[in-house]
Amino acid sequence: DGGITQSPKYLFRKEGQNVTLSCEQNLNHDAMYWYRQDPGQGLRLIYYSQIVNDFQKGDIAEGYSVSREKKESFPLTVTSAQKNPTAFYLCASRKKGGPGANVLTFGAGSRLTVL
Amino acid sequence: EDQVTQSPEALRLQEGESSSLNCSYTVSGLRGLFWYRQDPGKGPEFLFTLYSAGEEKEKERLKATLTKKESFLHITAPKPEDSATYLCAVTPSYGNKLVFGAGTILRVKS
Numbered sequence: 001d002g003g004i005t006q007s008p009k010y011l012f013r014k015e016g017q018n019v020t021l022s023c024e025q026n027l028n029h030d031a032m033y034w035y036r037q038d039p040g041q042g043l044r045l046i047y048y049s050q051i052v053n054d055f056q057k058g059d060i061a062e063g064y065s066v067s068r069e070k071k072e073s074f075p076l077t078v079t080s081a082q083k084n085p086t087a088f089y090l091c092a093s094r095k096k097g098g099p100g101a102n103v104l105t106f107g108a109g110s111r112l113t114v115l
Numbered sequence: 116e117d118q119v120t121q122s123p124e125a126l127r128l129q130e131g132e133s134s135s136l137n138c139s140y141t142v143s144g145l146r147g148l149f150w151y152r153q154d155p156g157k158g159p160e161f162l163f164t165l166y167s168a169g170e171e172k173e174k175e176r177l178k179a180t181l182t183k184k185e186s187f188l189h190i191t192a193p194k195p196e197d198s199a200t201y202l203c204a205v206t207p208s209y210g211n212k213l214v215f216g217a218g219t220i221l222r223v224k225s
Contacts, residue, residue, distance in 0.1 A: 031211070040124075040217055042204075042214070042215035042216050043159075043202070043213075044215075045212055045213075048212070050211070058212070090159070092158075102147050102149075102164060102206060103161050103164060104159075104161070104213060105161070106159045107158050108157055109156070109158050
């Protein structure tokens with residue numbers, strides 16, 4: 001079955017450490033997204049990529065970095081510059097055209113906790 | 116600024132007690148409005164897309180409607196398995212990003 005796989009499900013980080021969250025999709029979708037979810041707030045866009053080797057900052061990109069070397073993969077690095085990284089991180093993808101082109105498909109999420 | 120506001124923040128219903136969730140939006144041209152369901156600790160699951168005022172979509176006990184300023188998610192005779200957080204999002208006409216509301220947490224008790 002096609003879908004989006006995020007790993008790890010749970011991650012603990014010490015202050016000052018960088019961590020990388022994995023996102024892999026086998027849906028053949030062109031666009032991929034990273035969102036952050038905090039209690040009582042809507043999903044906020046961190047970064048998105050519409051094509052391999054290209055990505056754009058979202059609304060809260062500071063302290064995060066991404067790469068898009070393959071169509072299937074869009075890893076997110078949470079750097080030590082992110083002052084409040086404890087959150088639930090969601091990866092999503094979307095196809096470019098045709099039926100359902102505007103619909104985001106989400107992964108199961110990764111919960112990051114800073115110790 | 117594009118904005119989505121959902122109300123109420125939380126809703127408790129008895130099994131079989133019908134109700135509605137509200138999503139009001141301010142956006143520079145609406146390309147689409149989306150409803151998602153999210154279970155605790157999981158990613159959102161797509162429910163509906165609405166594109167123009169007057170449009171309605173149904174799926175089992177759920178019915179979504181759209182006006183020029185808001186959308187409603189009507190839940191008819193809910194069951195405990197309908198308990199979840201329901202998210203509303205809009206896509207402005209000028210871009211590819213979704214703007215999400217904070218969600219409504221629904222609890223249905225038997």
